[in-house]
Amino acid sequence: MAAIKYLAGKEPHPNEHRMIFRNVDREGWDPSIDTYLGEGGYEQLKKAVAMEPQAITDEVKKAGVRGRGGAGFPAGVKWGFIPPNNTKPVYLICNADESEPGTFKDRYIIHQDPHQLIEGMAIACFAVGAKLAYIYIREEFPEGAAILEKAIAEAHEKGFLGKGICGSDFDLEIYVHRGAGAYICGEETGLIESLEGKRPYPRIKPPYFPAAMGLYLCPTIVNNVETLCHVKHILDMGGEEYAKLGTPNNTGTRILCVSGDVQKPGYFEVQVGKVTLGEVINDMCGGLKPGRKIQAVIPGGSSAKVLRGDETFKIKKGGEDVELKLEDIPMDFDTLAACGSMAGSGGVIVIDDSRSISWVLNNINAFYAHESCGQCTPCREGSLWMKKITDRVVAGKAAPSDIDTLDAVARNIDGRTICAFGEACSWPTESFIQKFRDELVASTNPDLDEAIVNPETELAAAHLAR
Amino acid sequence: MEVPAELEKEIDERITHYPVSKRSAVLPVLHALQHHFGYISEEAVEWAARKLELEPIKVLEVVTFYPGFRQSAPGKYHIRVCRTLSCAMAGSAELMESLCKAAKIDRSGVTHHHPIAVGEDGRFSIEFAECLASCGTGPVCMVNDDFHEKVEDAETLLSKYRD
Ligand SMILES: Cc1cc2nc3c(=O)[nH]c(=O)nc-3n(C[C@H](O)[C@H](O)[C@H](O)COP(=O)(O)O)c2cc1C
Ligand code: SF4
Numbered sequence: 001m002a003a004i005k006y007l008a009g010k011e012p013h014p015n016e017h018r019m020i021f022r023n024v025d026r027e028g029w030d031p032s033i034d035t036y037l038g039e040g041g042y043e044q045l046k047k048a049v050a051m052e053p054q055a056i057t058d059e060v061k062k063a064g065v066r067g068r069g070g071a072g073f074p075a076g077v078k079w080g081f082i083p084p085n086n087t088k089p090v091y092l093i094c095n096a097d098e099s100e101p102g103t104f105k106d107r108y109i110i111h112q113d114p115h116q117l118i119e120g121m122a123i124a125c126f127a128v129g130a131k132l133a134y135i136y137i138r139e140e141f142p143e144g145a146a147i148l149e150k151a152i153a154e155a156h157e158k159g160f161l162g163k164g165i166c167g168s169d170f171d172l173e174i175y176v177h178r179g180a181g182a183y184i185c186g187e188e189t190g191l192i193e194s195l196e197g198k199r200p201y202p203r204i205k206p207p208y209f210p211a212a213m214g215l216y217l218c219p220t221i222v223n224n225v226e227t228l229c230h231v232k233h234i235l236d237m238g239g240e241e242y243a244k245l246g247t248p249n250n251t252g253t254r255i256l257c258v259s260g261d262v263q264k265p266g267y268f269e270v271q272v273g274k275v276t277l278g279e280v281i282n283d284m285c286g287g288l289k290p291g292r293k294i295q296a297v298i299p300g301g302s303s304a305k306v307l308r309g310d311e312t313f314k315i316k317k318g319g320e321d322v323e324l325k326l327e328d329i330p331m332d333f334d335t336l337a338a339c340g341s342m343a344g345s346g347g348v349i350v351i352d353d354s355r356s357i358s359w360v361l362n363n364i365n366a367f368y369a370h371e372s373c374g375q376c377t378p379c380r381e382g383s384l385w386m387k388k389i390t391d392r393v394v395a396g397k398a399a400p401s402d403i404d405t406l407d408a409v410a411r412n413i414d415g416r417t418i419c420a421f422g423e424a425c426s427w428p429t430e431s432f433i434q435k436f437r438d439e440l441v442a443s444t445n446p447d448l449d450e451a452i453v454n455p456e457t458e459l460a461a462a463h464l465a466r
Numbered sequence: 467m468e469v470p471a472e473l474e475k476e477i478d479e480r481i482t483h484y485p486v487s488k489r490s491a492v493l494p495v496l497h498a499l500q501h502h503f504g505y506i507s508e509e510a511v512e513w514a515a516r517k518l519e520l521e522p523i524k525v526l527e528v529v530t531f532y533p534g535f536r537q538s539a540p541g542k543y544h545i546r547v548c549r550t551l552s553c554a555m556a557g558s559a560e561l562m563e564s565l566c567k568a569a570k571i572d573r574s575g576v577t578h579h580h581p582i583a584v585g586e587d588g589r590f591s592i593e594f595a596e597c598l599a600s601c602g603t604g605p606v607c608m609v610n611d612d613f614h615e616k617v618e619d620a621e622t623l624l625s626k627y628r629d
């Protein structure tokens with residue numbers, strides 16, 4: 001096969017390992033099925049439908065691929081959670097909500113290589129026994145939704161979807177379902193409620209683990225776009241070969257999305273754990289702006305705990321104690337967790353020393369206050385209070401003791417809610433206070449510590465006086 | 467409110483995508499109505515409820531939850547500016563300000579429940595949106611269904627929508 005050429009100015013970095021993004025920004029590539037078929041498209045699906053479904057799940061387990069949507073849960077293991085004696089229909093949902101701030105990878109797969117996703121989904125559906133699948137795509141991807149619908153129609157025409165796929169007795173329909181601008185629809189049980197035509201109020205787990213009780217209370221597999229694309233490559237390479245990519249327990253490739261204060265923000269597909277955060281920032285993204293230092297990095301979408309630029313991390317690696325600087329952190333699930341944060345959705349946000357930390361935290365808090373679904377009191381009230389307090393910090397109208405109040409509000413959310421949004425909204429505040437307390441306190445006004453400064457209290461006081 | 471036959475046909479087709487439960491079609495039905503009428507009126511809620519054999523409240527609670535549904539008319543061109551962190555760092559607040567100035571839109575009446583401001587001549591309306599999943603090319607915005615990255619100049623952007 002001739003070497004792949006990429007569009008001028010969009011060539012991958014030499015340290016990338018392009019697999020899922022092989023065709024992104026590729027010269028002469030388009031999202032049509034003919035182009036896809038010209039390069040061995042749907043060959044893996046043909047192979048799959050002649051296999052035992054369990055054998056496919058076994059390959060995915062061997063591959064060890066962990067979910068790319070946020071939680072990093074092994075896909076094969078999740079598929080195995082469908083109750084063995086199940087008699088209900090099984091559904092598969094592709095999570096294309098891509099709503100975690102800092103994340104912008106699924107959009108390129110959808111726009112430029114939709115058949116890769118459809119093939120991956122079809123193989124996954126065959127493996128788990130699903131005959132009906134949905135792609136839940138955020139409303140703000142109207143072009144992506146149209147491209148996917150066209151691709152599905154093309155795949156239908158060629159017999160890769162519909163009845164008796166590739167001459168087997170496997171039937172499958174895939175439909176595109178558009179969201180309506182709510183972040184909580186990315187949470188898998190909120191997504192399922194939304195797909196049932198309701199408000200996307202997440203369900204409590206247990207008992208509502210989707211693999212056992214998901215869409216219409218039937219077993220449902222929810223996987224991220226990128227995760228489902230990997231399935232095709234796992235079948236192509238074999239699980240064991242695939243597992244040689246990346247590092248042990250952190251196999252394969254993943255797409256990192258870098259934004260914020262770097263020279264060249266962008267997306268980079270790398271072997272998991274084979275590049276460090278420093279290499280990503282300095283080599284792939286061309287470093288920081290002139291004269292700037294890293295103040296903070298959010299390594300896995302805005303819900304991930306923040307890391308300080310000058311921090312060192314004492315972690316255990318292979319039974320040994322090691323000390324890592326921020327730049328030395330390999331970008332994998334386990335190391336980022338050991339460093340007190342998470343690989344999350346792969347969205348890396350770099351914040352240099354020109355930024356006000358209270359402004360950054362306030363921006364994040366405004367996001368979560370807007371997006372809480374409102375079911376749980378700690379999350380609904382707490383997310384709003386965290387925003388209001390940081391509003392005051394930014395305006396210079398907060399007292400130093402407000403930082404403690406802010407911390408207490410955050411700590412009273414996580415672990416006390418129906419869904420992981422509780423952690424997603426409180427971890428930024430908790431970690432910013434833990435790492436940047438001095439910077440936050442510096443934005444407050446010590447003269448206010450004694451006074452009533454809370455506008456709500458003032459209002460209440462005025463009301464009582466009347 | 468008159469739902470044209472063509473639109474109803476499209477909606478009926480969409481409903482077939484949900485063989486297990488018609489209620490699942492609430493979002494697609496509302497999207498189709500909003501796309502045609504610009505917003506979701508009370509009549510549209512009732513129409514959708516009849517179509518899907520639901521109590522109107524089951525439709526209304528969906529409309530009021532999702533930021534993607536509007537209950538009043540936007541401008542001919544509706545602009546959504548991303549306000550989340552990476553775009554804010556790239557200047558989205560400034561972009562919002564210059565867009566409002568160029569399109570003569572007053573945002574002083576905007577609240578959580580009324581996030582959209584419409585310009586005097588009704589050509590443009592604007593609101594802040596949360597992360598639009600293109601954080602590496604901020605500031606980004608959408609104008610109706612068009613996506614715009616690295617938006618620097620408000621006039622240049624608006625000039626594409628002058629008709
Ligand atoms: C608040 C919240 C938002 C989420 N948003 C997304 C999202 O936009 N896209 C996504 O794939 N997963 C998202 N997730 C994770 C999903 O709940 C789920 O774990 C994931 O889709 C599973 O797929 P995976 O195993 O392939 O990663 C979110 C989770 C939470 C708690
Ligand atoms: S934690 Fe927040 S987002 Fe999740 S269910 Fe509770 S209120 Fe809703």
Ligand code: FES
Nearest residue numbers: 548553598600601
């Ligand atoms: S922050 Fe604007 S697109 Fe993500």
